[in-house]
Amino acid sequence: MSASAQIIEAAWLSRPSPEVAPDLLGCWVVRQLPNGQLVRGLIVETEAYAPDDPACHAYRRKTQRNAVMFGPPGFAYIYRIYGIYHCFNVVTDVDGRASAVLIRALALPGQPMRAAAGPGKLCLALELETSLSGIPLTAASELWLEHRLETEALDLIQTTRIGLSQGVEIPWRWYIKAHPAVSKF
Numbered sequence: 001m002s003a004s005a006q007i008i009e010a011a012w013l014s015r016p017s018p019e020v021a022p023d024l025l026g027c028w029v030v031r032q033l034p035n036g037q038l039v040r041g042l043i044v045e046t047e048a049y050a051p052d053d054p055a056c057h058a059y060r061r062k063t064q065r066n067a068v069m070f071g072p073p074g075f076a077y078i079y080r081i082y083g084i085y086h087c088f089n090v091v092t093d094v095d096g097r098a099s100a101v102l103i104r105a106l107a108l109p110g111q112p113m114r115a116a117a118g119p120g121k122l123c124l125a126l127e128l129e130t131s132l133s134g135i136p137l138t139a140a141s142e143l144w145l146e147h148r149l150e151t152e153a154l155d156l157i158q159t160t161r162i163g164l165s166q167g168v169e170i171p172w173r174w175y176i177k178a179h180p181a182v183s184k185f
Contacts, residue, residue, distance in 0.1 A: 005028070005146040005147070005149065006146060006147045007138070007139050007144055007145065007146055007147075008027065008074075008137070008144070008145040008146060008147055009074070010072060010073045010074030010136075010137075011073075013073035013074050013090060013091070013092045014072075014073045014074075014092070014093065014094055015092060015093065016048075016050060016092065016093055016099060017048035017049055017050050017092045017093065017099040017100055017101050017172075018048040018050065018172050020048070020090070020092045020101050021046040021047065021048040021101045021172065021174055022046070022156055022158070022174040024043050024046050024090070024101060024103070024145070025043055025044065025045075025046060025154055025156060025174055025175070025176055026042065026043065026148035026150070026154050026176070027042075027043050027145055027146060027147055027148050028040050028041065028042060028043065028145065028146040028147075028148070029041045029043060029088075029103060029106060029126070029143070029144075029145060030143070030144050030145070030146055031126040031127070031128070031142065031143050032142040032143075033126075033127055033142075034127070034142075039108065039125070039126055040108075040109065040146075041106030041107065041108045041116055041122070041125070041126065042106060042107040042108075042109075042181075043103055043105075043106060044105050044106060044107050044175060044176045044179045044181045044182055045103075045104035045105035045173070045174070045175040045176070045179075045181075045182045045183055046101050046102065046103060046104060046173070046174050046175075047101070047102040047104055047161045047172055047173045047174075048099075048100075048101055048102075048172035048173075049089070049099065049100050049101070049102065049172070050093075050098075050099050050172075051097060051098050051099060053167050053170060053172075058070065058098030062098070065079060066079075066098065068091060068133055068134045069089075069091055069098040069099065069100050070095075070096060070097070070098045071091060071095060071134075072091070072094070072095040073091050073092050073093060073094070073095075073099075074090075074091065074136055074137050074138070075090075075091040075134060075135065075136055075137060076088065076089070076090070076091070076128075076132055076133055076134065076135050076136075076137055076143055077089040077090075077091050077100050077133055077134075078123070078128055078129065078130050078132050078133040079130060079133065080129075080130055081119075081120075084120075085119065085120030085123065086119075086120065086123035086124075086128055086129050086130065087102055087119040087120070087123065088102070088103050088119065088122060088123055088126070088128050089101060089102050089103070090103065090137065090145065102119060103119070103122060104118065104119055104122075104173070104175075104182075104183050105117045105118060105119075105121075105122060105175070105181050105182050105183045106122050106125070106126075106181065107179065107180075107181035108125060108181075111125070113180045113181050114180070114181060116181065117180075117181050117182065117183045118183040119183075126143075128143070154176055155176065155177040155178075156174050156175070156176060156177065157174065157175050157176075157177050158171055158173070158174050159171055159173050159174075159175075160172075160173060161173045162183075162184055
C-alpha cells in the first residue's frame with residue numbers, strides 16, 4: 001500500500017451497486033501475490049448487479065456459489081465462467097441484500113495496456129480464483145481497494161452491460177471514456 005493511498009472501507013461500499021460502480025472508476029485494486037509482490041490496477045470499467053436484476057447471480061435465490069453476495073459489503077465475490085475464466089466482484093449494499101460490482105477492466109502500470117482488459121484477463125493478471133471468494137477487502141487481506149488520488153472529475157460513459165442474455169437493456173456499465181484498457185467500447 002502506498003503511503004498516501006486511502007483504503008476503501010466497507011462503509012463506503014454500503015450503497016446500492018449502481019451508485020458504487022461509477023464511483024469505483026479511477027480507484028485502485030491492489031493484490032499481494034503469493035510471492036509477496038504487490039500489483040496495483042487502475043479501475044477503468046465496471047458493471048453493477050442488484051437483487052431485482054435478472055442478470056444477477058442472486059436473482060432467483062441464495063446458493064452456495066452466490067452466498068457471499070448476500071453478506072455485508074466489502075468482500076470479494078469471485079466465480080468461474082465458461083469453466084475456465086474467473087470474474088472479480090466487490091460486494092456492496094447492506095448485509096442480506098445481494099448486490100455487487102463486477103470489475104471488468106484494469107490498467108496495470110508497467111504492463112501491456114490490455115493485459116487486464118476484461119474480467120478473465122484481469123483475474124489472470126492478479127492471480128484471482130474462487131479460493132479467494134469471500135475474503136474481506138482490507139489491508140490485512142491479500143486483496144483490497146484504494147480511493148483515487150486525483151480529485152478531478154473523470155469523463156465517464158454509461159451504457160448497457162455486455163455478454164449477457166438477460167437484463168441486457170439495463171444501463172449499468174460504466175467506463176472511462178477512450179481509455180485503452182477498457183474491454184470493449
